[in-house]
Amino acid sequence: MATGFFWDERCFWHAGGNYVFTMPVGGLVQPMTAGGLPENPETKRRLKNLLEVTGLFAELDNRSAEPASYEALARVHPETYLDEFKRLSDAGGGELGRCVPFGKGGFELAALSAGLAVAAVDAVATGELDNAYALSRPPGHHCLPEDPNGFCLLANIPVAIEAAQAKGLAKRVVVLDWDVHHGNGTEAIYYDRDDVLTISLHQQGNYPLDTGALQDRGRGAGEGYNINLPMHAGSGHTAYLHAMDRVVIPAIEAFEPDLIIVACGYDAAMIDPLARMQATAATFAAMTRRMRDTAAKLCGGKLVLVHEGGYSEAYVPFCGHAAIAALAGSNTAAPDPLARSFEIRQPAPDFDAFLRQSIDDMARQLDL
Template identity: 75%
Template sequence: MATGFYWDERCFWHAGGNYALTLPVGGLVQPQVSGGLPESPETKRRLKNLMDVTGLSAELDQRSAAPADRETLERVHPASYLDAFKDLSEAHGGEIGHHAPFGRGGFEIAALSAGLACAAVHDVAKGTLANAYALTRPPGHHCEPAAPMGFCLLANIAIAIEAALADNLVKRVAVLDWDVHHGNGTEKIFYDRDDVLTISFHQEGNYPPTSGGIEDRGKGAGEGANINLPMHAGSGHTAYLHAVERVAIPALEAFRPDIIIVACGFDASMVDPLARMQATSATYAGMTQRIKDAADRLCQGRLVLVHEGGYSEAYVPFCGHATIATLAGSAVAAPDPMLPSFDIRQPSPAFDAFLRRSIDDMAAKLGL
C-alpha cells in the first residue's frame, strides 16, 4: 500500500490580515507587505514545491478531501462558536480568539483543512493506505472547543479522531505532538478521556506560556492519559531522539493504540523564528522512523502525520521532505544544504548530557 499525501491549493489561500506577531503596527513597528502573520502559506507551498522538484510527490498517493461538515465539526466545537466564526468569515474576517486572525472565507478554508485531516485518518484507519501525511493549513493543535488561538481555528486532529471513533474505525488513539509549542487544544479536548492518549513535546514556557506542565496528567477517566514533556530551550537532535525513545515509545507501548497521529510541527528547528530549539531535518527523519517502527509493532503501521507549525520558509521544506520521505520509505532525497553547519552548532556534550538527564528525570516522574 502507498503513503497518502493530502493537500489542497485552497489551504494556501488562508490569510490572517494585518498582523505583526504580538506587536501593534505603527510607531517604530514597520508593517510587512504580507500582513505580518508568521503562519504564512510559503512554508507549506515551498515544501510541496520541493517534493515536486525531487520527484517525491510522484511516489505518493496525492489526494484532496471535502471540507469537514457541520456534524463532524460539532463533535468537537459548540454550535455557538461555529456560528460566530462562520458569520465573521462571511462578513470580512477578523479575530475571535487569541492570535488567531482570518480573512474572508476563513471558515471554509479551516473546514477544508480539518477535512484533509479527517480523510487521512479515515483512509489509514480503514486500511486503504499504509500511512499518510496531511498538509493542513490553518493548523489546529492550539484550538480549544470554543477558543481559537495561536493561528489555530479548528482542532483538526481532534475532529479527525472523533470522526474515526464515530465511524467505529478505531477505539484507542494516540497523539504525539512534537510541535515546539504545547498542544493545549488537543489536551483540553481529551483531558478527561481514557480512549485518547495525548503526548506533547514542547519548549518549556513558550506558547501558551502557562500550559504544558508535567504535572498535568488528565483527570477522571483520563488520569494518566495526558503526558507533557516541557523541554529546555536549546534541546537538539540527540535530546529529541532521546525523548522519543525514553518517553513517547514506552507510553505508546503501554497504551496500545489502534492508530498513532503525530501533530507534526517543524518549529523546533534551529532557525525557527518562534522558538529556541536546535532540531534539524535529520532529527525529524529520525523521530519519524522511530514512530513508524512503533506503529508497525503496535497498530499494523497505522500512522498519520498532520501538519502544524514551522515558520522558517527556508528550512521547513527540508525538514518536511525528510519526514515525508522517511514515512514513505522513499530513497528520494533532498540534500539539506544547512545540515553540516547545523550539526556543528548542536549542544555541547556536557549540555546534551544535561538535557538527556532532564528527560530521564521527567520520564521517571511520569512513571515511564
C-alpha cells in the same frame, strides 16, 4: 507502502485578516497580501514544491478532500462557536481568539484544512492507505472547543479522531505532538478521557505560557493519559531522540493504540524564528522512522502525520521532505543545505548530557 499526501491549493489562501492588507482578486486566485503573521503559506507551499522537484511527490498517493462537515466539526466545537465563526467569515473576516485572525471565507478554508486531516485518518484507519500526511493549513493543535488561539481556528486532529471513532474505525488513539509549542487545545479536549493518549514534546516556557506542565496528567477517567515533556531551550537531535526512546515509545507501547497521529510541527528546528531549539531535518526523519516502526509493531502501521507549525520558509521544506520520505520509506532525498553547519552547532557534550538527564528525571516522575 502506499503513503497518502493530502493537500489543497486553497489552504494556501488562508490570510491574516485584520493583521494584513489583503486585496481581493476575484476568488479564483490567492489573495494579494502585504505584511502578515509568521504563519504564512510559503512554508507549506515550498514544502509541496520541493516534493515535486525531487520526485517524491510522484511516489505518493496525492489527494485532496472535502471540507469537514458541520456535523464533524460540531462533535468537537459548540454550534455557537461555529455559527459565530461562519458569520464573521461571511462578513469579511475578523478575529475569534488570541492571534487567530482570518479573512473572508476563513471558515471554509479552516473546514477544508480539518477535512484533509479527516480524510487522511479515514483512509489509513480503513486500510485504504498504509499511512498518510495531511498538509493542513490553518493548523489546529492550539484550538480548544470554543477558544481558538495561536493561529489555530479548528481542532483539526480531534475533528479527525471523533469522525473515525463515530464510524467505528478506531477506539484507542495516540496523539504525539512534537510541535515546539505545547498542544494545549488537543490536551484540553481529551483531558478527561482514557481512549486518547496525548503526548506533547515542547519547549519549556514557550507558547502558551500557562500550559504544558509535567504534572498535568489528565483528570478523572483521563488521569495518566496526558503526558507533557517540557524540554529545555537548546535541546537538539540527541535530546529529541532520547525523549522518543525514553518516554514517547514506552508510553505508546503501554497504551496499545489502534492508530497513531502526529501533530507534526517543524518549529523545533534550529533556525525557527518562534523557538529556541536545535532539531534538524535529520531529527524529524529519525522521529518519523521511530513512529513508523512503532505503528508497525502495535497497530498495523496505521500512522498519520498532520502538519502544524514551523515558520522558516528556508528550512521547513527540508524538514518536511525528510519526514515524508521517512514516512513513505523512500530513498528520494532533498539534501539538507544546512546539515553540516547544524551538526557543528549541536549542544556541547556536557550540555547534551544535562538535557538527556533532565528527560530521564521527567521519565521517572511519569513512572516510565
